[in-house]
Amino acid sequence: MEKLRWAIVGLGDIVRKRVGPAILEQPQSVLQACVTRDPDRRTDELRALVPGKVYTDFEQMLTDTEVDAVYIATPVFLHAPQAIAALRAGKHVLVEKPMALDASEAEAMNVAAKQAGRRLSVAYYRRFWPTFQRVHSMLEQGDFGQIVLARVALHSWYAPSPNDSNAWRVRPEYSGGGVLSDVGSHRLDLLAWWFGLPQKTVSDVRTRTQDYSVEDSATGILVFADGFPCTLSFQWNSKTWTDELHIVGSETKVSLTPTDSDEMKITCGRETTTSRLNRHPNAHYGLIDDFATSILEGRAPRFSGDDGIAATQMMDWIKQAATCRTWIEGG
Known part of the structure; x- marks a missing residue:
């Protein structure tokens, strides 16, 4: 071929x-x-x-x-x-x-x-971007020291009209979920790539603002194998746009703000440097x-496909924890 x-x-x-x-x-x-x-x-x-x-x-x-x-x-x-x-x-x-x-x-x-x-x-596709590959390499090399915290936040306003060709995203029978499935899944995949599946999860997933059936708000805490927490906040109900990802270690912190930028800030102690790793235009x-x-x-x-299951499994656990309103074991 x-x-x-x-x-x-x-x-x-x-x-x-x-x-x-x-x-x-x-x-x-x-x-x-x-x-x-x-x-x-x-x-x-x-x-x-x-x-x-x-x-x-x-x-x-x-x-x-x-x-x-x-x-x-x-x-x-x-x-x-x-x-x-x-x-x-x-x-x-x-x-x-x-x-x-x-x-x-x-x-x-x-x-x-x-x-x-x-x-x-x-x-x-973000697994193929240089910034996220750099984070993966830093984790493999132990550059962070002990991971103590990760934070992910993605906030925007999404209220499609009924005639919008993308309106299927707010119909649960078509999409399976709202902000968690549509945009949160990308960030969950990165977390799974870097840290594996969480050991336990607590969350709140609900529709707070928008007039549709899928969730417009998903927040939670994932605790990974080394015991460090990752806080999540995915919102389709805020016109104040936010797109942030932070990994905090005992030695080094990485900040991607916005997450989809080609720039990453690396902080060691009180010194911060900015690296630019350009990706393909597409x-x-x-x-x-x-x-x-x-x-x-x-x-x-x-x-x-084995890798692809991880983000979907994490979404299942986040939804389950929100329904149970307590910590659930997972991972």
């Missing part, structure tokens, strides 16, 4: 702005097909992506022997059934985050991948590049 032939399922904002352009730019990739229920409403996207074929039926696309890999960018409730069907049809699968509605669905996707002998990964490029080359080279991707 000289090039990986992709099909994209779903043509929302992420595909239009990032995933599609990343596949087109990746030198060993070809966009073989797109699947959309209404191509007449997606003429601009299709004109920009220029896929080899356009399908309106997902199952029909799966019979296409010229498709090697499928990028699934549909609402969360479709992730597990579509991924499992694609894997069983012999396709490799890269699925949007969160991986599934819950950890049991995510595990079923992993089982299907292993039975089919195909690659499965999840679009937690946030998804590293993810697409690694997945494509892993298949062509016959190796595992740097981020697997």
